[in-house]
Amino acid sequence: MTTQTSTTATTETASPEARSGLLPPRIARATATAGGALAALSAFTAWTWTAAFPGDLTVYGYPGGLQWLVLVGGALTLLFGLSSYGVKGLRWLTPAGGDAALKLAAYAVFATTWYTVIAISAQLGGLINLEPGAYVAALAGLAALVGAQSLPYERPELPPADPEDSGWQRFKHDLGNRWTGFKAGFAADAPPPARKLPGYAEILIITGFLALGLAVFTYGITTEYDELFIGFLLTAGFGFAALTKAGLIARISALTARHRNVTLTGAFAAAAAFPFTQSDDQYATIGVNILIFATVALGLNIVVGLAGLLDLGYVAFLGVGAYAAAMVSGSPSSPFGIHLPFWGAILVGAAASMVFGVLIGAPTLRLRGDYLAIVTLGFGEIFRIAVLNLDGTSGPDITNGSNGISSIPNLNIFGFDFGAEHSIGGFTIGRFANYFFLMLLVTLIVVVVFRRSADSRIGRAWIAIREDETAALAMGINGFRVKLIAFALGAALAGLAGTVQAHVTYTVTPEQYQFAHVVPPNSAFLLAAVVLGGMGTISGPLVGGALLFLIPAKLQFLSDLQLLAFGLALVLLMRFRPEGLIANRRRQLEFHENEEAPATLTKAGA
Template sequence: MSKYSLPDSVRTAHGAKAPWLAIAGGALIILSGLLSWSYDDRILGDLSIRFYPAGIQIYAMLFGVIAVVLGALLLRRPAWLSPARGLRFLGVTAFVFVVWVAAAISYQSGGLINVNEGAYVALAGAVLTAAAGFLSPEVDVDVMAWPRLSSTVEILIIVVLMAVLLFTLAYTLEIDDGVIFASFLVALIALVGGLLATGFGAYLGFIGANNRRPLLLAAFLVAFLFPFTQDGSDANMSIATQILIFAATALGLNIVVGLAGLLDLGYIAFLGTGAYVGAMLSTSAFATVDIKPPFVVVMLIGAATAAVFGLIIGSPTLRVSGDYLAIVTLGFGEIFRLAMFNLDGNNGPSLTNGPNGIPGIPDLNFFGFDFGEVHTVAGIPLGRFSNYYFLLLLLLMFVMLVFTRLNDSRIGRGWVAIREDERAAEAMGVNTFGLKLLAFAVGAALAGLAGTIKAHVDTSVTPDQYIFLESAFLLSAVVLGGMGTVLGVLVGATILKLLPEKLREVNEYRLLMFGLLLVVMMRFRPEGLIASKRRQLEFHEEDEELSELLQAEHLQEAK
């Protein structure tokens, strides 16, 4: 019996009602979308009109559709799905969603009396859906019973899912209201989490593993086509470019933390190193170095300089480990920031202009292509940030290639051995010190590459951009997404960069919400949102279903 289920006696007595409760709950939630949720028509996109659903009401109706589908699946009980788990997750998150919306309506309109009947109907539907999930008898997922489809159908499924992903990304960035954005986020978590809980997500992962190249191609096309969905919006593309910079830097940190297991709390200094190199070698009127090499050379110099700093900090400090290493790297991050303040010509060499930094960094120009100008492609204007977006996308692909190649190499296996047990790895002949030093150097070099581009995107570089909090966010992106994985870090970086931009209305509570998110994650999914199967087994050794899933994947690869 699952720890989240009711006693067997209760489920045996009332389990037959579960499908009908789910269908009834879903129907009520669908009906709620056609009713009025708020008396005040000035808030949350006007939820006062009946039979004309707005954004939040449409989100609720999606809850209902999924609940009805899962309830119908309970009647058939397919061997390769677990509708009960999906209904539990969907019902609980639907309840949270309705309570959140009702609280927002009450707060913005001046009282709970302004919450109309639609919200209460949705709340009743969410309770019925959750009850159906908890009353449903447990059904173990048989991964060997997964439907086997032709390659054409599997590729078509991948294309459809990627198209949905592209639409979702474009729609997400178009939401300006913070409360509506938070409501959409809860709805998205509920819908995706409900499907994943049924085992359908693992099946999609199985399809993706069978079609790695088409999956990578489809993912690249989604990323490439994203600027064409923004109609020249600089605001949204600015967020997208910052996400790519953050993701590329976090992947470099993932080598240090996720693969080698070295806790680095000063990693933002390497990004700052690359940014300052890019700024000092730029054609800015405030640049302090007279040499102006081509930008490709600047990128190499920035990566090499950051790598040297990685070697300098790594050589004396990697003889310590654990908490001591974290304290030393934290100190290095602060030393870098203070050094940038002091290299102003008064307290040290004139390199960084001290606290004023280096402003006025011009846009890049590759062979006559000006990144600062608007270019029209297929009738769609692509502004300044779109131009940098494509450049950063190429950089991110390079960083991903470096990470995956290293991860699959002998070096990567050595890093993992060090992470698991450094003394055992050293006893088996692994050069632990050399590999740890290499991890620091490679991770720092990748961050330096991202920093050289960041300097031109931001048009200025100042010391206060590289504070400890930024290092903490980078580390959190790795832990939240899933250490040692590429997709997990991309998801973690996107979440941690997108949420502050869209929730500016509650900016003073940002760190509080961030801390609560990490606490919840460490309690219910310590391996991260998208973790490697190895780390899942480390945190969930008792999970027999996961072991069976791994066996099924190995058998499929053997075939």
Template sequence: MTATDPTTPAEPDGPDTAKTTTSDRTTPGALPLPAGAARLITAAGAAATFASTMLAWTWTAEFPGDLTYYGSPVDLQLLTLVGSVLTLLFLLSGAYRVRGLRWLTPGGTHSPVLLLALGTLGTTWYTAGAITGTLGGIVNFEPGMWVAVLATLTTVAGALGLPADTPYEPLPGQERPNPWQRLLHSFKAPAPTPAKELPGWAEILVIAVSFGAGLYLFTYGIDTSYGELFVGYLVLVGFAAPALGRAGLTRRLAGLTGKHRTISLTAAFVAAACFPFTQSSDQYTSVAANILIFATVALGLNVVVGLAGLLDLGYVAFLGVGAYAAALVSGSETSVLGVQFPFWAAVLTGAGASLVFGVLIGAPTLRLRGDYLAIVTLGFGEIFRIVMENLDGSSGPSVTNGANGIANIPDLEIFGFNLGEDHTVLGFELGPFANYYLLMLIFTIIVVTVFRRADRSRIGRAWVAVREDETAARAMGINGFRVKLIAFALGATLAGMAGTVQAHVTSSVTPEQYQFVEVVPPNSAFLLAAVILGGMGTVSGPLIGASLLYLIPAKLQFIGDYQLLLFGLALVLLMRFRPEGLIADRRKQLEFHDTGQLDVPKGTPGLSKTGA
């Protein structure tokens, strides 16, 4: 947007408008297009993309979703339609400054448009590739597919011609950034702008609507009926999420949730509790229940890795200790103890057994640091699995039935409420996995509360001090060994508590469930990846990371052995472009990114130029 552009308002609308105008005059786009022409091309491409979804994309119903209808977009067409609408809305808000839509871009103006255009292109071109691979060539394209492919490419070309939101210094010999540099530059967050104060009721309403939208997005993703639709959903959401961040909406919502923290946590768990009521069967509530187990264990590992900085590669063993302890006292016919504890006693048994093992393992090993500690914990994880296999009555005492494990674990019964039976609640039919999901949600609330209290306590500050520099922490009077042992024991206890529920959800416990690396989580490698992917030291980070790492393999079973390859590629890209994780605290952001501040002040400390 230049000073002579007719779309530039005569009077600035606020600090964000003034900043945008200055940025546009100094920051070129990747393509040599005038700002006005780039906007028109982007708008025309987004409109044509929208129109393409009203046409048939293929001629046969053999491709999943049946994209053969006119005027009735479904599945992947709907994703492209949503992407085109969002691209057009953010273009009108950021570039054209349409009154009534300016709240969509409180921070950035053009970067969200480019990211959404790329997300729409990715979803559409992936659909084109899937049709080609499934049906055998582009000859199966109908006119709507060709229009969509060309329209999304036009939208991206126009968005690349838009100026960047933040100042850009071209490399020597360059007049403007190339498309790749422009794309990377779009991920750079603009400077914060003053937020308009809202009434208290409006802020609470925004929080409630946001969590409701999050519930809808999660439900849509987990309910996708075939893998191609889930991949398209991931592509669009993967670009839409940073687009909201670059627009400044994520920062505004974070400010509101921080201001109303109790209301935000309540809204989050109410939205999560509503999920089983959106399902008509247990097909996906079983996935959701296992996601909560995985996420809860990852949050316990976050105490060890994220707060105390202890690299634990055998953490899944504590989950196994809790599960085996609960299975032995569950009343199962294959249990050698032959006893059945009530639910609360089984939980205490599993958590207590994990606590004891955490102290026994941590006491002699936590005096090690770094790689040595990681190797020891990895060895403990493997020793646990091997010992469980050998306690079969032939290689050792008959305790765990060896590789066969403890099977036929009966369902939990709490206050006469059998979680293994169907129940009608508020007119909705809840199956066994929905019951276990709600039970696990209560456990998640407990773990989140413990994590938050510990993080803000004196021991939590000691963990952070030991994580940053144990030598300096010990010099300040902190007993490093003691605080690390507390972290190790607390993390083990939380994992054991989750293991008691896992034993009843899976109905059996076997040693193979607790390996270091396995295609199906939870395992130590995936738990550690969930903490790092989501963001170490945060509450929501491991929950989101664990949800993604469990949901993606569950929904992408059609790609078979390529799951681990794609998982490794995703980790490489994440470590390259966002090493602090998806949800990072301020400390990690300052640690991994250049803030523009000098590490060492210029001049000689304590001396003036004349004195020197």
């Protein structure tokens, strides 16, 4: 099994197709690197004369707002460029080769600088509002783009055109070949095996990676204005792609696989540190909602990612848990007048969702594929319409109809009031931060259940059903029972999250549990979170859920164009990385079966 060689060797042995470009390879590499360095330096100059543009880009000697993102992109481009030249001490940055990583980092510089320049001109009324530093940044971004476009990369062997083809057929053939080559530039490569480090060194690397993840997440969630968040998406998107292409993400994944318990502990410790980075509940609110959404997506991952059952009504189980917990938590709107402690309410919510999972799954799980998807979609709508009509007029007075169950009291566990502020180590923790910690504990429970289930005998049966149900049945697996267990377990985990959601939002209403609407959670976004993050993985749905909640929350300024922009982003991401952001090794092989399998996937392929 061959792997990508060093950049220098690739340049010398690449085909003429790979070497074609505006500039020779060495000059292209130098141009892209210099463009990134110049863009980073330009961040220390003034880009506009007035502070009317958000971020105050008028200061010399100190970056502000979007300039910080340009500085990060430029620094990343410079480091990858020096690494591709073989600078001593930096080769470890590009274990899978430097040219492709340099190309993507240069794209980040160009996209962020030119977006900033255009935004300043559009908002302030023309190019006259730009200071010399903005022109330098624009030229530096353009130089990085020109150099990146000229960088070589290995392209797959493409079929020659038929000599008898017409001009239009030749044009379509050439366009298809160029598109295939363009995709190859973004394809994920695996790095060669790394020199084994001492255990403590690997743990330190994992700790640093988790700290970096916390910093990026905190920065993204606390962006103060719309322009800064869009710039963050551009820099973070191209930066992640560059790190992936360089082979660093694969190296980190290999380390976390060797230290799974350490990684799990460190990840939750990093998440627990998030509320301490906030001075009020403004962003802690988004944080706890992200945890709820991501946890429900992880529960859906059992049904979709492990068992291969397409469930389009999964948000209904979240609603069942939320309504069941709200009815027994002391709400004055509840017809039962019951006030159970939290442990009782969360058990009621999980049990109610599990019962509904069994009741819905028992008659429908003998169906497959699209038929099962349609039935589950129908269940989601039936639940919403049922709770809407249980208002005392159209049916029994149980759910208060469209008014829902309101005034759900705050939790009080062992004397700890979740609705009050508390001081911990000199930090003031507000209401939503309290629920963030509680939801983090629920997420930990769901992660442990998912991990234990996936590694168990029943988990292997789920995977067998997903891969080939007929073959699994022939080997003696009781397909109906196995799928029903997956359906019930996934529903119970959604019920756990629904219990916390009911107390966080104070009110549960039918409108919160539609199939698709702008504000998640809903069934469409939950399924997208699983597919986007990576089916069959633990971290994939958590990352996908965080992105799919955060991005719509930050793109509200687009109004009617919000779903259009969001859908376009999903299409592009699925086009270039169909296996998801955090790819399962088996699924990565499936999506790249016509390409050479990466070295780290050889064992999985065997």
